Each structure stands twice: as structure tokens, then as C-alpha cells.
Amino acid sequence: AQSVTQPDIHITVSEGASLELRCNYSYGATPYLFWYVQSPGQGLQLLLKYFSGDTLVQGIKGFEAEFKRSQSSFNLRKPSVHWSDAAEYFCAVGAGRDDKIIFGKGTRLHILP
Amino acid sequence: DARVTQTPRHKVTEMGQEVTMRCQPILGHNTVFWYRQTMMQGLELLAYFRNRAPLDDSGMPKDRFSAEMPDATLATLKIQPSEPRDSAVYFCASGFGDDRDHGYTFGSGTRLTVV
Numbered sequence: 001a002q003s004v005t006q007p008d009i010h011i012t013v014s015e016g017a018s019l020e021l022r023c024n025y026s027y028g029a030t031p032y033l034f035w036y037v038q039s040p041g042q043g044l045q046l047l048l049k050y051f052s053g054d055t056l057v058q059g060i061k062g063f064e065a066e067f068k069r070s071q072s073s074f075n076l077r078k079p080s081v082h083w084s085d086a087a088e089y090f091c092a093v094g095a096g097r098d099d100k101i102i103f104g105k106g107t108r109l110h111i112l113p
Numbered sequence: 114d115a116r117v118t119q120t121p122r123h124k125v126t127e128m129g130q131e132v133t134m135r136c137q138p139i140l141g142h143n144t145v146f147w148y149r150q151t152m153m154q155g156l157e158l159l160a161y162f163r164n165r166a167p168l169d170d171s172g173m174p175k176d177r178f179s180a181e182m183p184d185a186t187l188a189t190l191k192i193q194p195s196e197p198r199d200s201a202v203y204f205c206a207s208g209f210g211d212d213r214d215h216g217y218t219f220g221s222g223t224r225l226t227v228v
Contacts, residue, residue: 034216043117043204043219090156100146100169101217103156 002027002093004104012110015083021076021107023065023091032094033074034101035065039087047089050074061085086111115139117207117220125226131193134223137186138207145188146206146217147173147180156204162188195227 003026013019025031032051036044048059055067065076074091091104118137126132138145147159160170165182173180177196182188192199202224208217 036219043221044206045219046216049216100158100161102158103148105155 002031002095002102004091004093004102006089006091006104006107008107009105010108010110012112013081014112016080019076019078019081019085019109021089021091021109023074023076023104024072025074025091025093026072027093027095029095030069032099032101033065033067034092034094035059035063035074035076036090036092036103037061037087038090038106044090047076081109081111083111083113085109115218117205117218119203119205119220119223121223122221123224123226125228126195128196128227129194130227131191132195132199132225132227134190134203134205134225136188136190136205136207136220138188138205139218140186142207142209142218143185144208144217145182146204147188147190148204148206150202150204150222151200159190159203192225195225197227200225200227 005024007022034049035047037047038044047063048057050057050067057065063078067074088106088108090106092101094101120135143164146161149157159173160180161168162182179191202222204219204222206217206219
């Protein structure tokens with residue numbers, strides 16, 4: 001069965017600084033990978049997804065993620081964070097296009113002014 | 114923008130009472146998920162449906178939880194009897210479940226408090 005690990009529970013960065021959120025997955029074949037963001041009291045919004053092809057994926061709000069098969073990772077990046085990026089970020093994995101999606105525990109991002 | 118609609122947004126109930134949460138998936142979506150979110154466990158998959166048929170409900174306590182899709186426009190999650198440990202935010206998500214759009218759309222959730 002697939003699983004997802006987000007090693008960092010909390011991350012704090014200064015506004016304007018770069019960001020990288022880590023995600024490691026466990027799955028035997030090529031997974032379907034996602035990053036979602038959740039603002040307080042809200043549902044989850046899809047930032048980006050990877051199914052195949054180019055391993056660098058561009059998403060909304062200036063985010064990108066890179067799939068690295070050798071490291072079983074799918075880290076989320078943003079070159080310059082804004083105060084509005086403060087939220088909780090979830091990495092998720094699906095075993096196939098018809099399969100369920102399993103979420104990591106999330107990383108809460110704090111932004112310093 | 115198309116939305117997944119969940120009702121009610123908030124529910125406070127007493128232990129032992131029946132609770133029914135509803136989800137209206139986006140029109141045309143054939144896959145519906147139910148997740149539960151708590152501080153301790155994060156997002157747990159409870160059940161999911163494809164074309165109204167349950168594919169996996171292994172994450173759901175069978176003795177008290179039940180999930181159904183009476184029609185393509187409505188998914189329900191029922192807890193009977195409810196217990197304080199069921200207090201959580203319950204999310205519904207819908208999507209196509211194939212390469213057209215495998216990024217599922219989430220509703221705003223139902224915050225359940227069982228006292």
C-alpha cells in the first residue's frame with residue numbers, strides 16, 4: 001500500500017524568502033502525486049499534480065514541485081513566499097488513476113513579516 | 114467555479130444521537146471520497162465511491178458509520194450512534210477518477226462536535 005511522509009510538522013520562513021516543503025512517498029510503481037493547501041477553516045485546494053512526463057511540475061500561486069524517483073520524493077518549492085501563503089500543506093499519493101488518494105500529516109507554514 | 118457542497122457546515126450533537134452529513138459532488142464527477150480530519154490523525158480516508166458503487170470503505174468503523182450514494186448528486190455519511198471521539202471535520206471530495214482530472218475537488222467540510 002502507498003504511504004506519504006512529510007517530515008516537517010512546522011516550517012517558518014520570512015516573507016520574500018524561498019520555500020521548500022519535503023514529501024517522501026512509498027509505492028512500488030510510478031505514483032500519482034499531489035500537493036494540496038488548506039487555509040484555516042477551509043477545505044483543501046489542489047496546488048499541482050504529477051502523473052507522468054516532465055518531472056518538474058508547475059502549479060498555481062507560483063508553486064512548483066519536482067518528482068525524483070531515485071529519492072522517492074516530491075518536494076514543493078516557491079522562490080519567494082508571501083504572507084498569504086501561510087497555511088497547511090498536504091502531500092498526497094495515489095497508486096493509480098483509479099485508486100484512492102492517501103495524504104501525509106501535513107506541514108504548517110508560518111510566515112514572518 | 115463548480116463546487117462540492119457539504120451540509121451542514123457545523124453540527125453539535127449529543128453522544129448517542131444519529132448524525133447525517135451530506136455532500137453534493139460536482140455535476141458529472143463519478144468519484145466521491147469521504148475523509149475525516151483530526152489534529153491527531155490528520156486526513157483519514159473513510160470511504161470512496163466510483164459511479165455510486167463503494168470501492169473501499171476499509172477506513173470506516175463499520176459498527177457505527179455508513180456511507181451511501183442514493184443518486185449521482187448526493188453522497189451521505191451517517192454515524193449512529195455518535196460518540197465524542199467522532200468529533201472531527203469531515204470532508205467530501207469529488208472528481209473524474211481518470212486522466213481527465215485526477216485532482217479531486219474538496220468541499221468546505223462539516224465540523225462535527227459530539228458532546
